[in-house]
Amino acid sequence: MDRTAPMKIALITLGCKTNQSDAASLAAELTAQGHRVVPSPQEAEATIIHTCTVTQKTDYQSRQLIRRTAARNPGGRIIVTGCYAQVSPESLQAIAGVDFVVGLGERRRIPELLLSGPRSGAERVLSSPVGNQRIFEEWRLPRYSDRTRAFLKVQDGCDSFCSYCIVPHARGRNRSLSPERVLSQARDLSAQGYKEVVLTGIHLGTWGEDLRPPQSLLTLLKALAGEKLGFRLRLSSIEPAEFTPALVDYLARSSAVCPHLHIPLQSGDDRILERMNRNYSASSYADLVNALSRAIPGVALGADVIGG
Template identity: 35%
Template sequence: MKFSIITLGCKVNAYESQYYAGQLEELGYEQVSPEQPCDICIINTCTVTNTAASKSRQKIHYAKRMNPNALCVVVGCFVQFANEEERKALDADLVIGAKQKNELVKLIQQALNEHEKIDVVNEVTQFKDFEAMPVHFFESMHRAFLKVQDGCNQFCSYCAIPFARGRERSLDHNQVIQIAKDLCDRGHSEIVLTGIHTGRYFDGEYHLANLLKDLLENTPEHVYYRISSIEITEVTDELIHLMQENPRMCHHLHIPIQSACNETLKRMNRPYTIEEFKEKINYIRSCIPDISISTDVIAGFVQESDEEFETTYKNLADLELSFFHVFPYSKRNGTKASTLKGEINGKIAKARVARLLELSNACREKDMQRFNPVQVLIERKQDGYYTGYTNQYHPCKILSDAPLSGRITIEWERIEEGTYYGKKDVVCD
């Protein structure tokens, strides 16, 4: 039998889709693209904004249109956040919310055998245990991802994730170590710890820094570790010390700021002030001078005045972060922010996004100039170039006729559109 997967939303969703594919392939199912004929269509949904929810609905309709006789499986945040009537309107054969996702294959087989529609969306209050979804191999990649945490307790005013994924929960640290060992045995040389709130990992006495320390001690010396994203309030002294002392910890942190203006942060229900954020960034840099720190920013949040935006712009320029992911604010019904008056005109929000992206490009160029030579993990060959990311998570392309693989050090020749370019004859090792 053949199956396809459409994935929307975050890196955690991408990880979970990889898990679904691996489980089905182990049973002999063949993955094809969503445009091809198949027997099972899986749509892994997102609900973080109204736009994301709308895209999820569109993709569900698209999958049913392309393969009207296939089993339609809808999973994830969108259906978890939707009410029963909205879920029925999708006319899917199998609907799975944020719980029992690790049973997706078993539920697919049940739906195929029973020829009846199945809905297994549970109340988020029931989500107490972490459901392990180990992925043991990432094809054609030296970098692997390991989901260690799920859920969120923060309740930012614009975000539906706590309602869609439930409260925070973490994977047992012994299971984390075993999965990491399996990934190493299969040839992966960099492991990225990921989750909805990765920095809130907690398993008994094990916080994130304890977990990373054990991972470093129990995996080969050539294997490096990276954190996908972490809140400023979660960057502990223990974690900073570990990154400072162990060269196998990649010197990059992605720390979402969302706004750099206190008034906006307060409406967002973010748990820090811009002064506290700046102070912590300066402290991290004082301990790890060669670290790069990137961020997420929301432009045009509800009631964001011109003055508030200019404050955000100025503070971001002062922080000199390595790059920004910039998003225009998009309302999500059911969140606190959706009840506030004072939505920003779309053209204004778009202009603010453009200014921040221009600033981000300048910041990345400046940050990249700090490093030469650079250490690069080669991931694939594309258009004649070997491509990968540096320790500080800047993209790199290397022109080489001879095969390149693994982690190498090069001196780059130029920076073009946020990418290092180098040649084989200047590879240092």
């Protein structure tokens, strides 16, 4: 039997800032529908788990988290979503205590699933291909418990298909939020009093390439800075090849963007980079780091490196 009363719901999130933004947007939607978001699965009637699948370790962590949640609240409903749920729903469906597995393309159905009666077998898995999606799916703007920093998701998906990476298969192709909607959401965050806004996306540096006419991250940063919204901007992660001379020059001159940049390296060996299908060399990465250090005194740089 379906229920109609609002529920107490816990959300647990693994993985990247984009996953965190997705979970926060879902929490905002559920709150708007009358549900109450609680901090712990033990006090919840239902728990929604946003999984990560970027490595075997995160797959394992996702499975362990699901089992631990089921053990601590055996009477609660569990809905599993996120990237792992998109690429391998059957393996998650098999875990005891899981009521529904919801792929990324079906996340808008989660509110109805919370109130629906039990289902069995294949009816417990809701998944659809994301590879054909070409439109950025906009959700309700979240409210964050940290009143200082907010995340603004402006892009999803990736067209790069690095040889080791499952993300394009989980998230689909590059899709950008329109500049008008980015500015509108940024104004809303400013009105809420946030002092820092983190621009997030699966492949943030490709923002705007799918729009018509095509645009660039640089044009978006200039538009946001021109609004004078009273917060500073932080970039979540930018690929090395996407730092054009114009972008480096703007970052050096702008006071609107935090002097902290995360630039994935993955390997310092050109042979490995080529096999990874990365579009840069170790020397070009070093040149970029040196150029940024010269242009932006005191810049803080972070990187990802794959070992083994």
